[in-house]
Amino acid sequence: MILLNPKSYAWTTLDEASRQLMLNTIWFFETKGKARLKHDDRERVWYTDFLDFVREQQAFARLMTPSGYGAPDSRWDTWRNCAFNEILGFYGLHYWYTWQVSMLGLGPIWMSDNEAVKQRTARLLQDGGIFAFGLSEKAHGADIYASDMTLTPQPGGGYLANGRKYYIGNANQAAIVSTFGKIASADPSTAMYPPEAPAMAQSPLRAGPSQPAPYVFFAVDSQHPNFELIQNVINVQSYVAEYALHDYPVGEDDILSRGAEAWDDALNTVNVCKYNLGWASIGICTHAFYEAINHAANRRLYGMAVTDFSHVRQMFVDAYARLTAMKLFAMRASDYMRSASDDDRRYLLYNPMVKMKVTSQGERVIDLLWDVIAAKGFEKSTYFEMATRDIRALPKLEGTVHVNIALIVKFMANYFFFPAAYPPVPPRTDASDDAYLFHQAPARGLGKVRFHDYSLAYASVDLPNVRLFRQQIDVFKRLLATATPNEAQQKDIDFLLAVGELFALVVYGQLILEAAPVHGVEDDFIDQIFDFLVRDFSAHALNLYSKPSATPDQMALCLEMIQRPVVDAARYSRVWEIVHVLNGLYEMNP
Numbered sequence: 001m002i003l004l005n006p007k008s009y010a011w012t013t014l015d016e017a018s019r020q021l022m023l024n025t026i027w028f029f030e031t032k033g034k035a036r037l038k039h040d041d042r043e044r045v046w047y048t049d050f051l052d053f054v055r056e057q058q059a060f061a062r063l064m065t066p067s068g069y070g071a072p073d074s075r076w077d078t079w080r081n082c083a084f085n086e087i088l089g090f091y092g093l094h095y096w097y098t099w100q101v102s103m104l105g106l107g108p109i110w111m112s113d114n115e116a117v118k119q120r121t122a123r124l125l126q127d128g129g130i131f132a133f134g135l136s137e138k139a140h141g142a143d144i145y146a147s148d149m150t151l152t153p154q155p156g157g158g159y160l161a162n163g164r165k166y167y168i169g170n171a172n173q174a175a176i177v178s179t180f181g182k183i184a185s186a187d188p189s190t191a192m193y194p195p196e197a198p199a200m201a202q203s204p205l206r207a208g209p210s211q212p213a214p215y216v217f218f219a220v221d222s223q224h225p226n227f228e229l230i231q232n233v234i235n236v237q238s239y240v241a242e243y244a245l246h247d248y249p250v251g252e253d254d255i256l257s258r259g260a261e262a263w264d265d266a267l268n269t270v271n272v273c274k275y276n277l278g279w280a281s282i283g284i285c286t287h288a289f290y291e292a293i294n295h296a297a298n299r300r301l302y303g304m305a306v307t308d309f310s311h312v313r314q315m316f317v318d319a320y321a322r323l324t325a326m327k328l329f330a331m332r333a334s335d336y337m338r339s340a341s342d343d344d345r346r347y348l349l350y351n352p353m354v355k356m357k358v359t360s361q362g363e364r365v366i367d368l369l370w371d372v373i374a375a376k377g378f379e380k381s382t383y384f385e386m387a388t389r390d391i392r393a394l395p396k397l398e399g400t401v402h403v404n405i406a407l408i409v410k411f412m413a414n415y416f417f418f419p420a421a422y423p424p425v426p427p428r429t430d431a432s433d434d435a436y437l438f439h440q441a442p443a444r445g446l447g448k449v450r451f452h453d454y455s456l457a458y459a460s461v462d463l464p465n466v467r468l469f470r471q472q473i474d475v476f477k478r479l480l481a482t483a484t485p486n487e488a489q490q491k492d493i494d495f496l497l498a499v500g501e502l503f504a505l506v507v508y509g510q511l512i513l514e515a516a517p518v519h520g521v522e523d524d525f526i527d528q529i530f531d532f533l534v535r536d537f538s539a540h541a542l543n544l545y546s547k548p549s550a551t552p553d554q555m556a557l558c559l560e561m562i563q564r565p566v567v568d569a570a571r572y573s574r575v576w577e578i579v580h581v582l583n584g585l586y587e588m589n590p
């Protein structure tokens with residue numbers, strides 16, 4: 001079983017000190033207990049106890065300081081961070097969120113050339129500091145070109161910052177808020193930027209050339225008197241702030257980056273951190289799964305267990321297959337992120353996929369489980385009740401699903417039609433520092449990124465539903481080649497999103513197949529995963545068929561894509577037996 005069970009998981013791929021950190025984190029939550037966890041969630045208690053634990057264990061300092069700046073065992077090790085991510089999601093999204101927005105805030109700092117701020121940051125992390133990422137503004141949403149936060153140069157040197165930010169996690173206490181804005185007057189050192197937007201290049205919403213924009217990232221102290229903490233915008237344990245800077249003094253030594261670099265650092269930070277959202281979903285679904293199966297398998301209706309209903313079994317099998325797939329995909333995507341270089345930027349496709357596909361699948365898993373446990377999922381004593389709320393957040397944060405699909409379709413032509421040779425990327429569980437993440441290439445040129453041949457993964461197994469899925473892919477590829485979306489369709493985001501969903505499934509299946517043998521996933525399970533992938537592909541094909549602008553040729557090919565998965569009752573029962581065994585395996589301490 002590849003699912004996390006805090007009471008028996010071994011983390012054998014981690015070094016002893018890191019393994020101990022994971023066990024101590026579990027110990028922290030299990031000692032706190034479920035009743036207290038739920039109380040603090042309900043009463044929106046700021047998590048001082050957790051942050052004290054983080055400081056005592058030097059958790060954020062060890063996990064989020066790149067080699068060379070902090071203690072000897074500090075390194076930015078994505079594999080190790082996956083384990084921590086999953087545990088935090090497992091116990092509560094708010095604990096995960098304070099770690100996540102700290103990571104976002106640290107991105108522009110570790111990417112910066114400002115050595116003094118980097119050294120200070122390493123010390124602040126050791127002091128137990130948390131961090132924040134001040135990008136979003138109330139009026140502008142995803143349109144970060146429009147940022148209003150402004151630095152006005154002062155006659156004696158330095159700047160005064162004025163403006164507001166909205167939805168900024170941790171900004172109530174952050175040691176440094178990495179804040180994004182613009183310098184008011186023209187600055188010859190700033191470039192015309194951005195040369196290419198992340199998701200807008202094909203958008204009808206923003207046509208024409210970019211405007212010159214003197215973007216800047218600067219370090220802000222949330223406790224400074226000119227920093228006004230206006231409100232917590234949301235109604236939960238986390239603090240998601242609206243803040244304003246009023247003539248906030250910014251020296252040259254507070255500047256993290258400017259111009260093209262500041263823009264790239266914003267996008268490259270999000271490129272890395274959006275990956276974590278998938279792990280939060282995996283953690284949430286795993287805990288919810290245990291609660292659901294414990295309840296359903298032990299509840300008797302009409303003289304039988306709820307898990308004896310055929311539809312309940314189907315929902316559990318589907319939920320388990322989807323959750324296993326989520327984890328396999330996220331683990332494999334980590335390998336590519338850790339092996340990235342200027343010559344291998346495949347992670348730029350796989351990371352948004354973790355963000356949008358894994359988190360959307362998380363919603364499916366919770367929906368399935370909730371349909372089984374019904375009223376129980378509302379009870380205040382359950383973890384599940386939090387899961388039903390929190391799982392919804394992840395597809396929406398750090399770019400919505402739409403924004404991320406609009407991003408990945410840029411890779412589609414190269415992915416299908418221009419494969420390139422790469423040396424194999426091995427499983428990356430080594431204890432090394434992922435230094436490239438802070439030296440990524442500029443955020444442009446996405447259409448030039450090349451991928452290895454996806455069909456190699458699909459040819460590596462011979463299973464009925466994988467074969468069927470390959471046939472669906474072949475028809476989709478035929479649609480792209482022979483009934484290519486016309487110019488109007490390529491400008492229609494609604495149409496593009498429908499195409500993007502089909503593309504995403506091909507990539508999803510590929511990395512799942514690459515990961516399955518590494519993690520010892522049996523053929524029965526792989527085939528069960530492809531059972532739902534065949535169904536999902538059919539559903540998205542029907543969606544594309546139904547688009548108002550779909551042409552007769554496209555519609556005919558969409559109908560060809562719609563397939564029924566191969567039924568195998570024996571395989572299904574074997575998978576159900578494995579799922580059923582999860583009953584009673586884990587229950588959080590009261």
Ligand SMILES: Cc1cc2nc3c(=O)[nH]c(=O)nc-3n(C[C@H](O)[C@H](O)[C@H](O)COP(=O)(O)OP(=O)(O)OC[C@H]3O[C@@H](n4cnc5c(N)ncnc54)[C@H](O)[C@@H]3O)c2cc1C
Pocket residue numbers: 101133134135136140141142143166167168169199200203234240393396397398399400401402403406493
């Ligand atoms: C709890 C919470 C915590 C957050 N934490 C932070 C934080 O710490 N720091 C920070 O900077 N921000 C933070 N955010 C902001 C978050 O990243 C944004 O909410 C998110 O990027 C989406 O923006 P929006 O909700 O304003 O949607 P909008 O930008 O208003 O989008 C509206 C609609 O348009 C669609 N859309 C927009 N652009 C495109 C496009 N290019 N292509 C296709 N569709 C598009 C969207 O999918 C959406 O359906 C947080 C938000 C929340 C709710």
